[in-house]
Amino acid sequence: MVAPQHGMTVSETRKLDMLSQTFLLVPNFHWIIVEDADKKTDLVANLLSKSGLTYTHLNAATPKDWKLKLDQPQWKKPRGVIQRNAALEWIRQNAPHDAQGVVYFADDDNVYSLELFEEMRSTKKASVWPVGLAGGLLVERPILNADGKVSEWFTLWRPERPFAIDMAGFCISLQLIRDNPKAVFSWEVPRGYQESHILSAVVTKEELEPKADGCTKVLVWHTRTENPKMTQEEMLKKEGKKPSNYNIEV
Incomplete structure (x- = not known):
C-alpha cells in the first residue's frame, strides 16, 4: 500500500x-x-x-517548481509523482523475489471498505473497480461487455484516456511491478493521464480484472477535505504569542 504525503499539515496528519x-x-x-x-x-x-502496522517510512521531496500551493486547486499540478516512484523503487529493490501480493496507491482523502482489500488479493495482473465521488460523478466506473471484460469507462472527464480511471x-500485481522496471509515473503526461501511463506499461485493457461484483459495487469513496482556515492562529503569530499547539504534537 503506497501513500504519498504532501508536506504534512495538521489536518493531513489526523487523516x-x-x-x-x-x-x-x-x-x-x-x-509504504x-x-x-x-x-x-x-x-x-x-x-x-x-x-x-508493518510499514516503511520514506521521503522524497517534490521540486519547488512542481509543489502545489495551498491556494491552488488540486488539479493544477501533478501530485505524488516522485513519491510514488520512490515507493516503486523501494518495492523493486526490497520485496522478496518470491513474494506475492498487489500494489495499491492509497490516498488519505479516501474512505475504504475492508471488502476492497479482500477483493484485490486475487489479482493476477491488474484489477479495477468503481470509485465513488470521482470525476465529478457520483460513481466513476469501468463498463463491462457480455464477456465480463472491460470495454469502456463511465466517465465524463477526458473519456478518451486509455484507462479513464x-x-x-x-491495483497492480507485485509480480508485474517487479517485471516492468520502467513502469513509473511521469511529470510529462497530460493532466489525468498518470493512471493510464503506468497501467499501459504493464497491462492491456482486455487483461484488466473487474472486481466489486462485476464493477457494480462502490468499495472506495473520495472524501476530499479542504485545508482548514487558520485565521486565529495567524493572528497569534502576528501578535508574537505562542501558537495554540505549544508543547503539543499535532
Whole structure:
C-alpha cells in the first residue's frame, strides 16, 4: 500500500491517523509512506511507530517548481509523482523475489471498505473497480461487455484516456511491478493521464480484472477535505504569542 504525503499539515496528519485505523484491520498488509520532504519528520515517524502496522517510512521531496500551493486547486499540478516512484523503487529493490501480493496507491482523502482489500488479493495482473465521488460523478466506473471484460469507462472527464480511471480504482500485481522496471509515473503526461501511463506499461485493457461484483459495487469513496482556515492562529503569530499547539504534537 503506497501513500504519498504532501508536506504534512495538521489536518493531513489526523487523516493519516484515521486511515491507519482502517489498515489495522487488513491482514498481511505493508504500508509504504513517502513524505514529500527533504527529510523524514518526527511527526510522521511517531505516528507510524504507534500505529501497530508493518510499514516503511520514506521521503522524497517534490521540486519547488512542481509543489502545489495551498491556494491552488488540486488539479493544477501533478501530485505524488516522485513519491510514488520512490515507493516503486523501494518495492523493486526490497520485496522478496518470491513474494506475492498487489500494489495499491492509497490516498488519505479516501474512505475504504475492508471488502476492497479482500477483493484485490486475487489479482493476477491488474484489477479495477468503481470509485465513488470521482470525476465529478457520483460513481466513476469501468463498463463491462457480455464477456465480463472491460470495454469502456463511465466517465465524463477526458473519456478518451486509455484507462479513464481514478488512482483509487485499480491495483497492480507485485509480480508485474517487479517485471516492468520502467513502469513509473511521469511529470510529462497530460493532466489525468498518470493512471493510464503506468497501467499501459504493464497491462492491456482486455487483461484488466473487474472486481466489486462485476464493477457494480462502490468499495472506495473520495472524501476530499479542504485545508482548514487558520485565521486565529495567524493572528497569534502576528501578535508574537505562542501558537495554540505549544508543547503539543499535532
